[in-house]
Amino acid sequence: xxxxQKELVKAIRERxxxxxxxxxxxxxxxxxxKEAAYRRLRGCIPFTLDETVQICNxxxxxxxxLVELEHxxxxxxxxxxxxxxxxxxxYYKMMTHTLHRIKRLQSAPKSFLLTAQNxxxxxxxxxxxxxxxxxxxxxxxxxxxxxxxxRMENIIIHPKVIQLQKEYMNTGQLIPSSVILDESIINNIxxxxxxxxxxxxxxxxxxxxxxxxxxxxxxxxxxxxxxxxFPSGVKANxxxxxxFFDATYLYAQNAESKxxxxxxxxxxxxxxxxxxxxxxxxxxxxxxxxSTLISNSGEFxxxxxxxxxxxxxxxxxxxxxxxx
Numbered sequence: 001x002x003x004x005q006k007e008l009v010k011a012i013r014e015r016x017x018x019x020x021x022x023x024x025x026x027x028x029x030x031x032x033x034k035e036a037a038y039r040r041l042r043g044c045i046p047f048t049l050d051e052t053v054q055i056c057n058x059x060x061x062x063x064x065x066l067v068e069l070e071h072x073x074x075x076x077x078x079x080x081x082x083x084x085x086x087x088x089x090x091y092y093k094m095m096t097h098t099l100h101r102i103k104r105l106q107s108a109p110k111s112f113l114l115t116a117q118n119x120x121x122x123x124x125x126x127x128x129x130x131x132x133x134x135x136x137x138x139x140x141x142x143x144x145x146x147x148x149x150x151r152m153e154n155i156i157i158h159p160k161v162i163q164l165q166k167e168y169m170n171t172g173q174l175i176p177s178s179v180i181l182d183e184s185i186i187n188n189i190x191x192x193x194x195x196x197x198x199x200x201x202x203x204x205x206x207x208x209x210x211x212x213x214x215x216x217x218x219x220x221x222x223x224x225x226x227x228x229x230f231p232s233g234v235k236a237n238x239x240x241x242x243x244f245f246d247a248t249y250l251y252a253q254n255a256e257s258k259x260x261x262x263x264x265x266x267x268x269x270x271x272x273x274x275x276x277x278x279x280x281x282x283x284x285x286x287x288x289x290x291s292t293l294i295s296n297s298g299e300f301x302x303x304x305x306x307x308x309x310x311x312x313x314x315x316x317x318x319x320x321x322x323x324x
Contacts, residue, residue, distance in 0.1 A: 005046045011061045012041075014256045015104065029058050087140045091266060092161050099168045101259070101270070102252075106175050111254035113175050114284045116241070118182040118248050119263070120189060123230070124220050126169035128213040130206065131189075133157055138192060139266040141201075152202045173230035175252075178237040180287050181221075182245065186214065186309045190316055207316070214313050222306045228295035239291035240298075240305050251281040 016022045026037040030051050039045050047055070055061065105111050115121070125131045137152045149155055182188075193210060196202040224230055225238045248263035260280035261270045271277065294302035 002043075004052075005043060008047060008052060008055070008061070009041055009043070012055065012059065014108075015059045015061070018107070026055075029055055087144055088136070088155070088158070088161070091136060091139070092158070092164065094266070095161065095164045095168065098268075099164060099171065102168060102171050102175075105252050105254055105257075105259075106171050108254035108256050111175050111252070113172070113177040113179075114251040114281060115177065116180040116182075116245055116249045116284050116287050117185065118188070118245055120185060120217070121179065121181075121221075122165070123169055123172040123177075123179075124217050124224075126165040127220065128217055129157070129162060130209045131213050131217065132162070132165055134189070134192070134202075134210060135266060137196075137202075141196075142265065143267075150201065152196070152206055170232070173232045173236075174234055176235045177230075178239070178284075178288070180239045180241050180284070180291050182241055183305070183308075186218070186312050189214070190312060193316065211313060211316060215310065218306060218309050218313070222302070225294045225302055225306075226296075236295060237293060238295045239288060239293050240301060241287060241291045243287065243290045245287060249280060249284055251277060251284055253277075253281075 012025065013022055016025050022041060023034050023037045026032070026041065027034055030037075040047050040051075105113075120131065120135070125135065133152065133155060136157065137149070137155055140149050140155070189210075193202070193207055197204075197207055220231070221238070224236050228236060228238075230236050250261045250263070252259055257272070258274065258277045259270060259272045260277045261268045262280075271280075292298050292301050294305065
């Protein structure tokens with residue numbers, strides 16, 4: 001129980017904004033005197049189970065993670081449910097939670113991200129409405145009952161979702177990052193576009209719009225690679241992987257905490273266990289050994305890589321014709 005109480009106090013302190021007294025946070029969450037809050041934070045007396053549950057719910061702390069401290073080799077992952085009667089509202093809730101987590105990471109000192117991307121990075125893609133819509137549409141199409149949304153044009157993305165995505169992108173670009181890109185990131189979405197076009201659930205107008213936005217996103221990625229920085233000016237080391245990896249992996253750390261995640265589509269598994277996080281970091285760092293840095297170096301490989309992305313994208317019309 002002592003380990004649980006210690007970890008709970010640590011989590012409360014991590015989630016207390018700068019300039020705010022942690023005691024004030026506790027008394028705002030739980031009706032008690034400041035002296036009672038001080039005694040709990042010092043470990044003189046434990047938080048009750050009811051108090052612990054209330055704090056975890058209100059601060060987004062994983063109660064499962066606290067409990068797992070007592071059980072060796074048992075680790076907790078958090079997952080957002082995929083099936084819902086209102087998948088777009090479920091997506092909004094998921095993005096709200098994700099934005100909160102990335103803001104918490106960015107606001108603390110010594111924050112950094114390691115990520116290996118086999119899909120279009122949110123830190124670039126969320127600038128573009130049609131690309132974002134395509135990602136949401138694929139997620140809804142794959143994870144919900146057939147016929148729920150018949151065509152991409154039938155999806156109405158609420159402005160609050162668009163704003164949330166761009167806020168996530170802008171916050172992410174404020175964190176020093178190392179990004180490993182799979183060489184097939186554009187081919188993957190091209191295959192999606194061809195498939196959805198051939199079964200007639202996205203229109204020619206949408207395909208043309210996607211091609212235009214993808215060219216813009218490739219330009220953005222190349223500018224970041226040339227500068228070695230995001231548009232925000234924050235450092236970004238960009239690598240091209242020469243080996244295949246089967247998912248998108250992320251490791252994040254600041255001076256106070258760490259977490260890791262594995263992404264499939266728009267959904268993801270998140271874990272804060274230190275051992276799991278350290279293993280994920282080692283995995284991503286191992287991929288760097290089989291990759292080429294194209295930020296402020298590797299000019300020839302960088303030029304060839306982005307030229308290939310553009311050529312693959314320009315061949316979309318030919319590929320469509322072959323699959324008709």
